[in-house]
Amino acid sequence: MAASLEDTLDGLLPQTQCTRCGYDGCRPYAEAMAAGLAGPDQCPPGGAGTVAALAALLGVGAGPVNPEYGAEAPPRVAVIDESICIGCAKCLPACPVDAIIGARRMLHTVVAGECNGCELCLAPCPVDCIEMVPAAPAPLALEAIRARSIHYRARHDAHRSREAGRDARRAAHLSARRPAGDAP
Numbered sequence: 001m002a003a004s005l006e007d008t009l010d011g012l013l014p015q016t017q018c019t020r021c022g023y024d025g026c027r028p029y030a031e032a033m034a035a036g037l038a039g040p041d042q043c044p045p046g047g048a049g050t051v052a053a054l055a056a057l058l059g060v061g062a063g064p065v066n067p068e069y070g071a072e073a074p075p076r077v078a079v080i081d082e083s084i085c086i087g088c089a090k091c092l093p094a095c096p097v098d099a100i101i102g103a104r105r106m107l108h109t110v111v112a113g114e115c116n117g118c119e120l121c122l123a124p125c126p127v128d129c130i131e132m133v134p135a136a137p138a139p140l141a142l143e144a145i146r147a148r149s150i151h152y153r154a155r156h157d158a159h160r161s162r163e164a165g166r167d168a169r170r171a172a173h174l175s176a177r178r179p180a181g182d183a184p
């Protein structure tokens with residue numbers, strides 16, 4: 001079966017799920033482009049190379065990343081200051097690739113090799129102890145972005161699957177505690 005336009009566009013995106021494009025992740029952005037609702041220049045992590053690939057597929061002109069959405073930049077990774085972390089665990093569900101390890105009331109740490117630099121863990125941290133630090137001196141080449149995207153997509157799929165399992169268990173638990181005859 002031939003891949004849909006959405007699938008092909010999504011396959012060209014970096015899969016950091018950072019939302020800088022203005023959509024709730026790479027797939028929603030791909031769907032918006034396929035529907036003619038978004039242009040190809042809204043993904044800073046993908047850079048100009050990704051804009052060109054998306055534009056070619058859409059049959060529109062290419063250019064640089066639109067600065068309204070951010071700038072193409074060298075990759076960064078998150079680092080947690082463990083002397084400040086209070087172990088609240090609020091950063092854990094925010095990470096789309098489960099790159100943070102820790103448990104409630106324990107110090108948390110970022111697995112640098114798995115962090116994609118999306119920055120989604122920064123806002124939930126109540127004590128601002130997560131900092132972004134450079135991970136490379138220059139923006140990644142398109143081939144490296146593509147190679148990493150395959151890994152990040154697999155990690156994100158696993159993250160969503162774990163979330164869905166947890167939600168189902170929670171719903172089953174609440175349902176079991178509800179008195180018989182109560183409407184959901």
Ligand code: SF4
Pocket residue numbers: 013014015016017018019020021022023024025026027029042043044045046
């Ligand atoms: S990587 Fe690009 S397409 Fe994916 S969410 Fe971030 S800005 Fe949007």
Ligand code: SF4
Pocket residue numbers: 077078094095096097098099100110114115116117118119120121122
């Ligand atoms: S650790 Fe933070 S910056 Fe790194 S991938 Fe997870 S949420 Fe994104």
Ligand code: SF4
Pocket residue numbers: 080084085086087088089090091092102108124125126127128129130
């Ligand atoms: S949100 Fe901040 S304080 Fe809470 S566990 Fe994560 S890094 Fe530590």
